[in-house]
Amino acid sequence: MANTIRNPLVWSAEALERALGGLSEAGARLGGAADGREAPPALRRIGMEDIRAALRAGWDDFLACRTHALLLCVIYPLVGLAAWMAAADARLLPLLFPAAAGFALIGPAAAIGLYELSRRRERGESPSWIDAFRVIGSPAFGPVFALTLMLGAVFVAWMAIAAALYAATLGAHAPASLADLARLALTTPEGWALIAASAAVGGLLAATVLAASVISFPMLLDRDVGLPAAVVASVRFTLLNPGPALAWGAIVAGALALGMLPLFAGLVVAVPVLGHATWHLYRRATAPEAEPGADKALA
Structure with a gap:
């Protein structure tokens, strides 16, 4: 059989599914609160129109919750500016771009x-900030917090890998400024090796996180399914919709x-x-009108 280059998102999703194989079922057998948990919703295939919608x-x-959203999110640019100022220390400069790129991992x-504001607005409420x-006081807080820690x-791990890659390539050079770092990265063989290795490792980690979390956080808020079941459902959604999932990650x-x-x-x-x-x-991935058995092929 000829070797082919596989979609990293699909590869990561399949690897995650194998790693999580049986975990959801094992959790359901633990008894106690797990016995009363809901079954994960049926998944459906989506297209680019669903993403646009x-x-x-x-x-x-x-637009409807602008004041609340701005209040919640103003901290992100402040954190970014603080990181940028901290990078004035030449010793931290090599970690500036990995930290910025890594924001997508915890996004x-x-x-x-x-998600909670949208959930309440969908139910016809007028949510406040x-x-x-x-969610802190809701039953979903435990699994949400555990997934956040993951x-x-x-x-x-990404930051540690990024530091190790820099040490292995440009470690002998100490950039004096951001411009000097950019020059080293873009005009030297070691710099291009660093970019290639960082893109490969970072892309694999990003694909894995995307597969595990693309719908798991909203599902944990919406249904009492437990953390393993939510992550497995997210991975299965990715395997069911590799193209749209990859497009969503790129967006x-x-x-x-x-x-x-x-x-x-x-x-x-x-x-x-x-x-x-x-x-x-x-909501589009788990719409009530989802065709029965749409995800059975992934069972």
């Missing part, structure tokens, strides 16, 4: 309050990158719109 609905939610957790924090661990990465350009100020809009849109993507 989710983005439009996310924009509508942002799904950062938008948890926005305080509603975004009600994404945080991936981010820490998220592109929007966050653009949001970081004007001194991170664009994140005040990019994060809430993407957060609200993620809720609507989840």
Whole structure:
């Protein structure tokens, strides 16, 4: 059989599914509270029109909850500016770009309050900014917090890998400024090796996080399914819709990158719109009219 280059998103999703194989069923056998949990919803195939509709609905939610969203998200550009200022220390310069790129790894957790605002608005309520924090006292808080810790661990691992890659390539060079770092990365063989290795490793981690979290956070808010079942459902959704899932990941990465350009100020809009849109993507992925057995082939 001829060797082929596989879609990294599909490869990551399949690897995750194998790693999580039986975990959801094992959790259901533990007894106690697990016995009363809901079954994960049926999944459906989506297309680019679903993604466009989710983005439009996310924009509508942002306009309706603009004050709440801005209040929630103003912290992100402030954190970005603080990181940029910290990078004035030449010793931290090599970690600036990996940290900025790694924001996408923890983005799904950062938008948890926005999912809740969209959920309440969908039910016909007029949510206030305080509603975004009600997840803290809800039954979903435990699994949401656990999944947040998992994404945080991936981010820490990415930063450690990025530091090791820099040490192995450009470690002998100490950039004096951001411009000097860019020159080293773009005009030397070691710099291009660093870019290639970082893109490969970072892309694999991003694909894995996308597969595990694309609909799991909203599902945990919406249904009492438990963490393993939510992550498995998210992975299965990715395997069912590899093209749209990859397109969604590219849209998220592109929007966050653009949001970081004007001194991170664009994140005040990019994060809430993407957060609200993620809720609507989840709803389209698990719509009640989903064809029965649409995901049976992945069982």
